[in-house]
Amino acid sequence: MSASFSLALNAAREAAASQHYPQGALYVVATPIGNLADISLRALHLLQLADAVACEDTRHTQALLRAYGIDKTAAQLMAVHQHNEAEAAQAVIERLRQGQRVAYASDAGTPAVSDPGARLVSAVREAGLRVVPMPGASSVTAALSVAGAMGDDGAFVFAGFLPAKAMEREAAVGALAQEVRAVVLLEAPHRIEALARALAALGARAITVGRELTKQFEEVATVPCAQLPAWLAADPQRTRGEFALVLHAAPEAPQGDEGLRVLALLLKELPVKSAVKLAAEITGAPRNELYEAALKIKGMDAPGSESGAGSSSPA
Known part of the structure; x- marks a missing residue:
C-alpha cells in the first residue's frame, strides 16, 4: 500500500464511519475500471467493515484490497462468478441471515452491469434481505x-x-x-x-x-x-x-428532406395530387411545397404559367 492510500483509508473512516451500515445486508460495491484512485471513500470504508467479500475472482480482489491496505483472510473471500453464481448465492444468503455484512465486487466497475452479480442480487432480494448500492466507477x-x-x-x-x-x-x-x-x-x-x-x-x-x-x-x-x-x-x-x-444518436432528418423522399417514392406509383396528399399526411411537410416539388420532379409547369394554365394546386 502506498502512503497515498493510507491517507485515503483515514479519510474514508473520517468521512464515512459515522454513517449507517445495516447488518445482514449485501453491499454491491463498484471498483475501479483501471485507475486504482477511482474508488469511493464509502467503498473503502465498507470493504474494511465487511465480514465477507464475495467477488468474481478472489485472487484479483485480494490483490485489490491489499493495494488499499485492507486485509481479509481467505475464509472471508467468497468466489461468486458466472459459473457458480446461483449456488454461491445461497452461501451469501446464509451469511446475511447470520447478520453479516457481505460486500460483492466484480473484477472491475459496477457489478451486474455486463458482469456477474445480477443473479446474486435477485436471490438476496427474493430471500427478503437488503441490498445496498455502493456506486462508483462504470465504463x-x-x-x-x-x-x-x-x-x-x-x-x-x-x-x-x-x-x-x-x-x-x-x-x-x-x-x-x-x-x-x-x-x-x-x-x-x-x-x-x-x-x-x-x-x-x-x-x-x-x-x-x-x-x-x-x-x-x-x-x-x-x-x-x-x-x-x-x-x-x-x-x-x-x-x-x-x-x-x-x-451516437441518429441525426434527425430535416422534415423537408423526409417529405421529398416520401414524395419521390409515391410519385412512382401515384398521380401528382394523390402523391402530394399522402406525402403531406405521412411527413407533415407543407402541401404547397410538396406540390411544387412534385411538378418539378415530373417536369411539369407550375400553375399560372402559360403552358400550365389549366392546372390547379391541391386543395
Whole structure:
C-alpha cells in the first residue's frame, strides 16, 4: 500500500464511519475500471467493515484490497462468478441471515452491469434481505460522459456485448440501425475487429471508441462507423485493451428532406395530387411545397404559367 492510500483509508473512516451500515445486508460495491484512485471513500470504508467479500475472482480482489491496505483472510473471500453464481448465492444468503455484512465486487466497475452479480442480487432480494448500492466507477457512464453522443432527450440504450457469432452479430447491428438513441456497447480486444467490421455497415453514423478508459494508455476517438475498421488498423496498439463504444444518436432528418423522399417514392406509383396528399399526411411537410416539388420532379409547369394554365394546386 502506498502512503497515498493510507491517507485515503483515514479519510474514508473520517468521512464515512459515522454513517449507517445495516447488518445482514449485501453491499454491491463498484471498483475501479483501471485507475486504482477511482474508488469511493464509502467503498473503502465498507470493504474494511465487511465480514465477507464475495467477488468474481478472489485472487484479483485480494490483490485489490491489499493495494488499499485492507486485509481479509481467505475464509472471508467468497468466489461468486458466472459459473457458480446461483449456488454461491445461497452461501451469501446464509451469511446475511447470520447478520453479516457481505460486500460483492466484480473484477472491475459496477457489478451486474455486463458482469456477474445480477443473479446474486435477485436471490438476496427474493430471500427478503437488503441490498445496498455502493456506486462508483462504470465504463458505461465514463464512455457516455466524453462521447457527446446523446440527442436532446438525453436517452441512451445499453446493449453491452453483442453476440459472438457472426450472423447473430450482424443481425444485432441491423437492429441498431433502426435505433435512433445513443447505444453503449462493450467489447473485448480479441473481438473488437470483428465488431468493427459489422458496425461499418452503419456508414456515416458516428461512433466514439473508449479504449483502456482511466488507464495509462487511455484513448478516446470519434469516427464514422464506416471508418472504424481502418481506424483500428492504423495502429496495432488500438486493438489492445478493453473497449466501451458509444454509437451516437441518429441525426434527425430535416422534415423537408423526409417529405421529398416520401414524395419521390409515391410519385412512382401515384398521380401528382394523390402523391402530394399522402406525402403531406405521412411527413407533415407543407402541401404547397410538396406540390411544387412534385411538378418539378415530373417536369411539369407550375400553375399560372402559360403552358400550365389549366392546372390547379391541391386543395
